[in-house]
Amino acid sequence: MNKFFFLLLLFASNKAEAQTSALAIASKAIEENPDNERAWYERAIAADSYYKDLETRLNYYQAYLNKYEDTGYSELVYLAKRRIKDIREEMHLAVEERDTMAN
Numbered sequence: 001m002n003k004f005f006f007l008l009l010l011f012a013s014n015k016a017e018a019q020t021s022a023l024a025i026a027s028k029a030i031e032e033n034p035d036n037e038r039a040w041y042e043r044a045i046a047a048d049s050y051y052k053d054l055e056t057r058l059n060y061y062q063a064y065l066n067k068y069e070d071t072g073y074s075e076l077v078y079l080a081k082r083r084i085k086d087i088r089e090e091m092h093l094a095v096e097e098r099d100t101m102a103n
Contacts, residue, residue, distance in 0.1 A: 020050060022042070022043075022045075022046035022049075022050075023043060023046045023047060023050055026039050026040075026042045026043030026046055027043060029042075030043065037067075037068050037072050037073060037076065038076075040063065040064045040067060040068065041064050041068075041076045041079075041080065043060060043064075044057075044060040044061045044063070044064045044080065044083075047060035048060065048061070048083065054087050054090055054091045054094070055091070057087055058084060058087045058088070058091075061080045061083050061084045061087070062084065064076075064080050065077065065080050065081065065084070
């Protein structure tokens with residue numbers, strides 16, 4: 001199969017906002033080629049749009065960084081790190097808000 005086939009499907013799914021499909025396609029692309037950095041990153045983006053749970057969203061970006069932090073495309077690594085920082089801030093604010101509401 002063409003090595004770009006799954007990436008093309010992935011981009012089409014993201015543009016159509018079909019995040020469930022984008023997650024499945026990115027996972028399939030990773031299964032077909034575990035060294036496909038872009039598929040790992042696109043899977044994190046799709047998960048970020050699909051899941052409400054912040055910890056789950058964070059885990060997808062962290063999986064990307066675990067594999068590519070030292071060897072990946074610098075712009076994607078930067079974006080993943082930035083999104084992880086943002087998600088952690090959201091998590092912290094959610095805890096503060098919950099604590100404020102409880103009092």
